[in-house]
Amino acid sequence: MIDSRISEKDKKFLRIALNLARRNVGLTGKNPSVGCIITYGDIILGRGNTQFNGRPHAEVMAIKQASEHFLYKKNKRKIKNINVYITLEPCAHETTSPSCAKEIIKFGANRVIYLKTDPDNRTNGKGKYLMEEAGIECFEAKIYEPENADVLKGYLKQKKTGLPYVTLKIGSSLNGKIATKSGESKWITNSLCRKRVQLLRSENDGILIGKNSVIIDNPRLNLRDEFEVIGNKPVFILDTNFKLSSIEGLTLFDKLERERIYIITSKKPKNMSIKSSCFLKGVNIKNVKSDLGFLNIKEVLKIVSKMGVNRLMVEGGASVWTSFLKTGYFDEIVMFTGSKIINDSALSCFNDFLPPDTRLGDFPNLTLTSLQNWKDDIEARWEVRS
Numbered sequence: 001m002i003d004s005r006i007s008e009k010d011k012k013f014l015r016i017a018l019n020l021a022r023r024n025v026g027l028t029g030k031n032p033s034v035g036c037i038i039t040y041g042d043i044i045l046g047r048g049n050t051q052f053n054g055r056p057h058a059e060v061m062a063i064k065q066a067s068e069h070f071l072y073k074k075n076k077r078k079i080k081n082i083n084v085y086i087t088l089e090p091c092a093h094e095t096t097s098p099s100c101a102k103e104i105i106k107f108g109a110n111r112v113i114y115l116k117t118d119p120d121n122r123t124n125g126k127g128k129y130l131m132e133e134a135g136i137e138c139f140e141a142k143i144y145e146p147e148n149a150d151v152l153k154g155y156l157k158q159k160k161t162g163l164p165y166v167t168l169k170i171g172s173s174l175n176g177k178i179a180t181k182s183g184e185s186k187w188i189t190n191s192l193c194r195k196r197v198q199l200l201r202s203e204n205d206g207i208l209i210g211k212n213s214v215i216i217d218n219p220r221l222n223l224r225d226e227f228e229v230i231g232n233k234p235v236f237i238l239d240t241n242f243k244l245s246s247i248e249g250l251t252l253f254d255k256l257e258r259e260r261i262y263i264i265t266s267k268k269p270k271n272m273s274i275k276s277s278c279f280l281k282g283v284n285i286k287n288v289k290s291d292l293g294f295l296n297i298k299e300v301l302k303i304v305s306k307m308g309v310n311r312l313m314v315e316g317g318a319s320v321w322t323s324f325l326k327t328g329y330f331d332e333i334v335m336f337t338g339s340k341i342i343n344d345s346a347l348s349c350f351n352d353f354l355p356p357d358t359r360l361g362d363f364p365n366l367t368l369t370s371l372q373n374w375k376d377d378i379e380a381r382w383e384v385r386s
Contacts, residue, residue: 032155092126154310192374206309258282266290
């Protein structure tokens with residue numbers, strides 16, 4: 001049931017705030033992407049969203065714009081009926097700048113409506129308390145919950161588990177093959193799907209890939225075309241036995257800033273001078289224990305999380321996707337299916353991950369959340385059932 005305090009006008013402004021929040025998903029670092037609208041009656045005075053790398057916050061951006069509005073300047077001392085609409089409870093904690101709750105109090109507001117209480121222990125209801133103590137009507141609106149959860153899913157997962165939200169991005173043929181027997185994979189899906197992948201990269205804070213895919217496919221993993229202005233995301237390469245230390249000439253190391261590349265391995269370099277070699281100079285090397293030749297996925301995700309990644313896209317290949325599938329450390333699969341059918345001897349997107357005699361009911365079931373076609377190819381999004 002929708003709160004009786006919420007009008008149709010409130011719902012409209014909350015929807016605008018939500019659309020603002022969606023714009024910067026994947027660009028705000030550890031901080032969530034939040035949207036904020038400030039109104040005077042029916043008039044929008046200011047709007048804002050969380051900026052690149054998380055600062056300034058959405059509320060600060062909206063207040064700055066609203067403060068310059070002629071209606072606010074004209075009626076500053078007697079203005080009433082100011083509403084603030086936010087997708088997440090304004091923060092109560094102070095770091096390098098005042099809390100957003102205090103900034104709203106300072107600006108002056110009659111009413112604050114937000115879509116979700118902030119799970120951060122430094123806020124989590126404290127922002128609401130500060131504003132109510134200042135005489136502002138303040139409450140959480142129980143609407144647009146699925147849409148807002150989709151925007152905040154990386155942040156919410158991080159606060160709940162300490163791990164990033166993980167998306168397995170797969171491109172395959174109609175029969176689930178990701179490359180021919182000889183390793184050829186360009187291109188199984190069409191150019192529209194590849195453009196869509198650029199958007200997905202922009203919406204995630206980091207990219208993870210296995211060393212076999214780096215060696216065989218020699219990918220760039222950079223943001224291109226209209227997404228180039230965003231800047232490249234950090235790339236995490238799983239390399240259990242540190243084979244990349246003896247391979248040169250990979251495009252990835254020329255296209256990305258070296259300090260944004262992380263090689264995660266179970267091997268500690270015997271000769272530390274390898275770090276300063278021409279090929280690996282500036283690259284970060286992280287160590288994780290291995291089990292039966294595979295890196296511990298949970299420990300990998302802890303490293304990724306420490307680097308400020310709330311949303312992680314896993315780009316392959318088959319052994320990496322299988323490791324995430326087997327351990328259960330993934331939240332969704334985005335599957336791009338091309339119109340080709342490839343021989344059964346070709347490489348499949350998943351290896352065996354359960355014993356051969358496993359019953360059908362014991363294999364994982366996913367929920368289809370979206371489905372769209374790009375000419376003859378299909379994009380399907382599947383989420384883990386809760």
